[in-house]
Amino acid sequence: MTAAPASTNTIPGVSPDIYSSADFAQIAKIIYGAAGIVLPQGKAMLVYSRLAPLVRAAGSVTFSKYIELIGEDAAELNKTVAALTTNHTFFYREAHHFEHLRNELRPHLLEKLRHRQPVRVWSAGCSSGEETWSIVMSLLGPDRSSGINMARSDLRVLASDIAPHAIQKAEAATYPVKDLSPVPEELRRVWTTEKGGDAVMADAMRQIVRFRLLNLHGDWPIKGHFDFIFCRNVMIYFDNPTKERLVKRFADVLEPGGFLYIGHSERVTGPAANDFQLVGPTIYRKRAA
Template sequence: MNLGAALSQPIPGISPDVYGEADFHAIAEIVYAGSGNVLPKGKAMLVYSRIAPLVRESGCGTFGNYVALIRRDPEQQARAVAALTTNHTFFYREAHHFDFFDQEVRPSIVKKLAAGRPARLWSAGCSSGEETWSLVMALLGADKSEGARIARGDIRVLATDLAPHALTKAKAAQYEAKDLQPMPSDFVRHWTQTEGNTTAIGEVARSLVRFRSLNLLHDWPMHGKFDAIFCRNVMIYFDNETKERLVARFADMLFPGSHLFIGHSERVTGPAARVLEPVGPTIYRKRMS
């Protein structure tokens, strides 16, 4: 069946006739194997619109030739996989997570840092950085001198994603000023600078974050454990088996008593449910034993 012919707006230079059902299935299989993201049949048109520009750029001419290319070329395959990620995100998404963080997690981090001990946070699947910067500002808080004291401690925030285009935006740390409207105004005042319509994340906040490219399905290079992990609206695109494997790995990376925050429509199931107890809506704490 020719899927592309059903398109109202074909991509210039790539005739819809060169996109068939077999091409969609082959791409969906490659994306699943490469990233865990499941592309149901309803996404066939999305696959066409995101991949056709890459087919054109590669000079392959047809989706069939392009599928053969991404099967043999890991770099091209990574580009295809990244192009099919969903990167939708926004500042202070699921505000109740940041309220919980402020009341239940931040105080113990502040104590650790004051005692000269390290603290580590992870924004896993950070997309273009809105989650990471929301978390960093929640950590620094509404009191500028306390935030500066926190930033002088041994605190690091790791932020990872597999999509290079999203990481580039996250690292640039510049957003339209209106995007930060959901944030508490003191956070924005202390930890960002606005000029015209652009808000830049300030130096103190930036100094705490390391952005890294990381596929959550692959090996993780980190050795130490985390005081909190945010992995929100990432697993929603995974099947159950992949989700359960991933949350079990997150549980291993948490200190006992530390927290995992997941997306509003996600929940912890499988073996990890024995070690991660729910302590709030989509918030889990690793049991002490």
């Protein structure tokens, strides 16, 4: 006797009464619409593992009931999106970006500040803050006196992410000392303090950073323009049309001559490519008008 074929609506190891392929497809559609994140079929079990605690906490019992809930409750939808974002990051990741910032861009920014011109920076998709604090240490530099003067001038850093738990950790500005090992020692020594095995970011750094919840796929309540933007290893979760729209929006809020730093596996493509010149590995400069 030949066994009956398995239902195409089942996911191995999970009762279809609780979570099915149809549920996954609906969730993938919702997440794409809300945040531009693409969830291929291979992510079905990841979705189950990350959302099951939310389903239980909401008392929904089944994923289909939970899908009804997130269709009606914006706060619950935000929890769902946050649960499905990846927050893997580390200090001084893709070190060539920070070396370029220190050696090529920082002198120009110092000159702007000396002439009382504002300097604005955006860490877009900042996750738990390791990127942001790496940026700020690189900006302020190894000389504490000079760095303090920079921090007291018109220098501001926006750090945004879609996940509240990531923002909370970033704002705490406290990490295991070992996590900072990739950061040059001259910067760690000046801008962090060790407390019981943790490294705490200096107050001078914290006062220039503003952490905000922000969905890159949604509206940006942003005024003015940025001297440079870091958005790394975020666009890998988007499809090409979404990536191209995002890059165009970045171009629109960058100063002429401003820089966009992206992840090692990402590229600037589409109409906005004409707005940028590649000046280093995954480092793009906006063309002057």
